[in-house]
Amino acid sequence: MTPMEAMPAKDVIADALNTTTLKQQLYQSQKVYKRRTWLLVAPLLLFILVSFVVPIASVLMKSVANPEIRAGLPTLTAMLSRWDGASLPDEATFQALVSDLRLARANGQIASVAKRLSYESPAYRSLIMHTLRAAPDAQSGTRAALIEALPQWGDVTVWRSVQRASRPLTSYYALAVFDRKVDIRTGQITHLPEGQALYVDVLLRTLLMAAVVTLICVALGYPLAYWLAKQPAGRANLLMIMVLLPFWTSLIVRTASWIVLLQSGGLINGALLHTGIIDKPLVLVFNRVGVYIAMTHILLPFIVLPLYAVMKGISPNYMRAAISLGAHPFTAFWRVYVPQTYAGVAAGGLLVFIMAIGYYITPALLGGPGDQMLSYFVAFFTNTTMNWGMAAALGSQLLIIVILLYIVYLRVTRTQAELAAH
Numbered sequence: 001m002t003p004m005e006a007m008p009a010k011d012v013i014a015d016a017l018n019t020t021t022l023k024q025q026l027y028q029s030q031k032v033y034k035r036r037t038w039l040l041v042a043p044l045l046l047f048i049l050v051s052f053v054v055p056i057a058s059v060l061m062k063s064v065a066n067p068e069i070r071a072g073l074p075t076l077t078a079m080l081s082r083w084d085g086a087s088l089p090d091e092a093t094f095q096a097l098v099s100d101l102r103l104a105r106a107n108g109q110i111a112s113v114a115k116r117l118s119y120e121s122p123a124y125r126s127l128i129m130h131t132l133r134a135a136p137d138a139q140s141g142t143r144a145a146l147i148e149a150l151p152q153w154g155d156v157t158v159w160r161s162v163q164r165a166s167r168p169l170t171s172y173y174a175l176a177v178f179d180r181k182v183d184i185r186t187g188q189i190t191h192l193p194e195g196q197a198l199y200v201d202v203l204l205r206t207l208l209m210a211a212v213v214t215l216i217c218v219a220l221g222y223p224l225a226y227w228l229a230k231q232p233a234g235r236a237n238l239l240m241i242m243v244l245l246p247f248w249t250s251l252i253v254r255t256a257s258w259i260v261l262l263q264s265g266g267l268i269n270g271a272l273l274h275t276g277i278i279d280k281p282l283v284l285v286f287n288r289v290g291v292y293i294a295m296t297h298i299l300l301p302f303i304v305l306p307l308y309a310v311m312k313g314i315s316p317n318y319m320r321a322a323i324s325l326g327a328h329p330f331t332a333f334w335r336v337y338v339p340q341t342y343a344g345v346a347a348g349g350l351l352v353f354i355m356a357i358g359y360y361i362t363p364a365l366l367g368g369p370g371d372q373m374l375s376y377f378v379a380f381f382t383n384t385t386m387n388w389g390m391a392a393a394l395g396s397q398l399l400i401i402v403i404l405l406y407i408v409y410l411r412v413t414r415t416q417a418e419l420a421a422h
Contacts, residue, residue, distance in 0.1 A: 056399070063392035066170035068116035069162070072109040073100040077166040085160055094143040094153070098135040105132065119172055120161040121184050127152050157184050173393035177203075199377070203397060206373040209288070209363075210356035213295045217303045217352045218345060220296070225307035225344075229314075240308070243301050251298065255365050258294040259285055262366075290366040298362065299355060303348030310344030350409050354402050374398060 070077050075096040083089055104110040110128065117124035127150060134149030136142060147154040161184050164170075175181055175189060179197040183190045191197065224243075228236050246254060261267050262284035269281040284290050314337065322332035360375040374394055381391035 059392045060396055060399075061392075062388045063173050063396050064169045064171070065389065066116075066165065066167055066172075068109075068112045069166040070168065072104040072107075072113040073097070073166065076100045076162070080159070080163040080166055083159070083163060085156070085163060088143075088154065088156060089159055091140075091143045094146055095139055098131070098142055098146075101128070101132050101135075116165055117162065119176075120165055120182075123152070124158070124161065127158070160184070160187070170389075173389040174396075176390060177393045177397060199394070202372070202374055202377060205371075206357050206375075207401075209291065209295075209371075209373060210353050210359075213292060213299060213356045214349050214353045216292065216296045217300050218349055221300055221303040221307055221348065222341075222345070224300075225304045225311055228304070228308050229311035243304050246298065246301065251361060252365075254298060255294055255362050258290065258297070258366060262290050262293065285366060286368050288367060288371045291363050291371050294362045294366050295356060295359060299352045302351050302355065303345075306348040306351070307341065307344040310341050314340050346409060346412055350405055354405060357401060358398060 073096075076093065079089070079093045079096050083093065101110060101113075104113055114125045114128040117128055130150060131146065131153075134146055136145045152158050164182070164187075171182070176192075177199045179192045179200045180189050181192055182188070228239055228243075231239060259266075263269070264281040264283075264285075266285075268284065269278075272278045273281065284293070318336050318340070319329075319332050322336045323329055327335070357373070358375050359373060360379055363371050363373050364376055374397065378391050378394045378398075381387040381394070
């Protein structure tokens with residue numbers, strides 16, 4: 001007979017009730033703990049939501065938002081939403097066009113309307129600006145008068161373009177950053193002409209320059225971090241301060257300093273000329289070489305720090321054991337030590353690459369016209385032309401690239417962790 005069978009039924013029921021009560025108490029305590037945890041992190045989550053998520057979402061919306069025509073020509077927009085697009089609109093639609101344009105001119109919105117329509121075709125800007133001059137004073141006969149004075153209004157293609165531009169969302173900016181557009185005649189997506197295609201080359205250039213800077217930083221930062229990790233604690237801390245010293249200087253100051261060092265009459269060319277290594281000054285500034293040098297100098301600490309943190313935690317006994325078992329020191333280093341630093345290389349390389357693709361000041365000051373990266377055009381559309389749609393679409397490219405890199409990094413680190421566990 002088991003102990004449970006020997007116990008009275010009343011005691012068994014009491015033990016079951018006690019067990020149920022303990023489970024309920026444990027559940028309640030865990031629930032209270034989770035609630036307190038969420039209350040503690042709620043201010044941080046709210047701060048991230050307000051200062052990070054909401055601004056990014058609002059910027060992303062600008063890359064597809066299409067408010068100019070809807071705000072400047074509201075009556076025409078409502079009428080075109082019901083237009084079949086097969087034949088010319090009726091007299092009422094022409095009258096709505098003229099009345100909306102007059103109201104837009106009075107409200108100072110006609111320039112934004114003309115600008116938005118010029119994205120569909122450059123000829124539409126002058127068409128909008130000349131429409132009010134050709135419009136008759138009387139309401140009747142507006143259609144015939146406009147078509148006679150400006151034959152473009154008699155083309156269904158123009159009205160289809162206006163209808164497309166009046167929709168609440170647009171694909172214009174997303175297509176433009178990939179050198180595509182909607183053909184106004186066929187409505188199909190086509191490539192931009194050779195002389196107008198620009199942004200795909202800029203994107204590829206940005207990725208190439210960021211990749212080159214990342215590889216240079218890895219090549220220079222890995223031996224530096226390895227050397228620092230082998231130093232005594234006191235000396236390593238002092239040397240690490242020297243590595244971090246550039247952080248205490250403004251980015252613009254560091255970039256301007258490289259202009260002084262790399263220019264034709266600068267210190268580097270002067271030293272090379274004085275020693276007889278070169279006969280004439282090298283062109284090291286206002287080209288890609290200068291951009292690579294300055295960006296590498298600025299971003300190098302960002303790969304040294306994670307590498308140093310990983311290398312400092314690697315026990316030297318692994319290398320000693322491999323060598324004692326007959327492995328060559330280089331083989332032991334390459335097959336035993338280096339694989340343990342992959343996490344640091346991945347973290348540092350990803351950090352450098354993400355920061356490099358968003359660089360603006362250094363290429364703008366040290367590079368030439370063919371060395372400008374994607375962020376330069378984001379700043380151009382934001383500050384110069386005030387085209388927030390294009391700026392947001394270009395910024396979306398960078399955001400998508402960063403998210404994809406982060407997903408790749410998570411998968412790589414998870415795979416390495418699974419391999420280490422097995």
